Amino acid sequence: MPSSPARDSPGPVPELPEVEVVRSGVQRWAAGRTIRDVEVLHPRAVRRHVAGAADFRARLVGRSIRCASRRGKYLWLPLVDHGDEAPVCLVGHLGMSGQLLFLDPTETDERHLRVRLRFADSGPELRFVDQRTFGGLALASLVGDQAGGQIPESVVHIARDPLDPLFDDSDAVRRIRAKHTEIKRVLLDQTVVSGIGNIYADEALWRARLHGRRAASALTGPQVRGLLTEVRAVMSEALAQGGTSFDALYVNVNGESGYFDRSLAAYGQEGEPCPRCAAPIRRDAFMNRSSFWCPVCQRAPRRATAPRG
Secondary structure, eight states: OOOOTTTTSSOOOOOHHHHHHHHHHHHHHHTTOBEEEEEESOGGGGTTSTTOHHHHHHHHTTOBBOOOEEETTEEEEEBOOOSOSSOEEEEEEOTTTEEEEEEOTTSOOOTTEEEEEEETTOOOEEEEEESSOOOEEEEEEEEEOTTSOEEEGGGTTSOOOTTSTTOOHHHHHHHHHTOOSBHHHHHHOTTTSOSOOHHHHHHHHHHHTOOTTSBGGGSOHHHHHHHHHHHHHHHHHHHHTTOOOSSTTOOOTTSOOOOGGGGOSSTTOTTSBOTTTOOBOEEEEETTEEEEEOTTTSOOOSSOOOOOO
C-alpha cells in the first residue's frame, strides 16, 4: 500500500485545482444572490477581519455577490457597490481543512461549522466549515491590478498561477532561474508562481524528471519551461477529476470528493513502483512535509542545495 502523505504533517492543503473546483461551485450557487444574515459561530474564522465579527456581519448584510474569483489558493467574492470609498470583496482561504458548502437551511449543522451566510431568497445557505481553523474569511478592499482587473488588497503579493490566461511563462522562467535555492521550494513560493502545493510540485517534478533539490538557478530555460508545462498539465488533469481528496476534509460545495489521487504517480506512493521505470518511489522529509520522487528518473544532486534568500 502507498504510504500516508500525512505521516509528518497535518495533511495536504488544497491547491489550485481543489480551490478552482470550489470557486466554480460558489460562482454557480452564490452569484447574484443577496445576503440576508450572517452568523459567526467561531471568532477565529474571521480573525483576519481586524474590525471583528460584529463589523464583519454588519458590512455583509444586505450586500449582493457579483461573482466568485480566484488567484492561486485564494478565493474572493466581489460585492455590489454600496457607495464605499473602494470596492469591497469577501476573501476566503481554505487553509488545511476549510470547506465552503451550499446546503438547504433545514440540514443539520456540521460539527465544525464556523460561519453561516443566509440569503434573501431563502435558498441554499453558504456554510464555512473548518475543523482545524487554519482557514478564514475576511472583508477587503479591491484594488486595480496591472492588467486592468481588480484584486483584494490582501492578495496583491500573490503571483498569477499557470492556469491564469495572463500567466507569463517567460517572466516566470526568469524569476524561477533567479532563485538560488531548491526548485521545489521555488515552486511552493506563492510570490513567484501561485497555486502549486506539495502534491502537484512532486507530480510535476516527476513528470519533468527533475529532483526537487536541484538548484533553480542551475536549471536551463528549456528545463524550467518544460517544468511549467508539466505543472499546467497535471493541474488541468486534476481539475477535470474534481481535485485530489486524501480524506473527508477536501470536498466541493456539494460535499463531494475529488478522485485525482487515483492518478498520482509520485506523491504518497512511497515503496510503489515508478509508473515509468518500476523503481520504488522514495520519500524524504521536506519542510515538515514529505517529498516523493523516483531515484532513477529523478537523479538527486550530488550535494543538497543550500537555501538562500
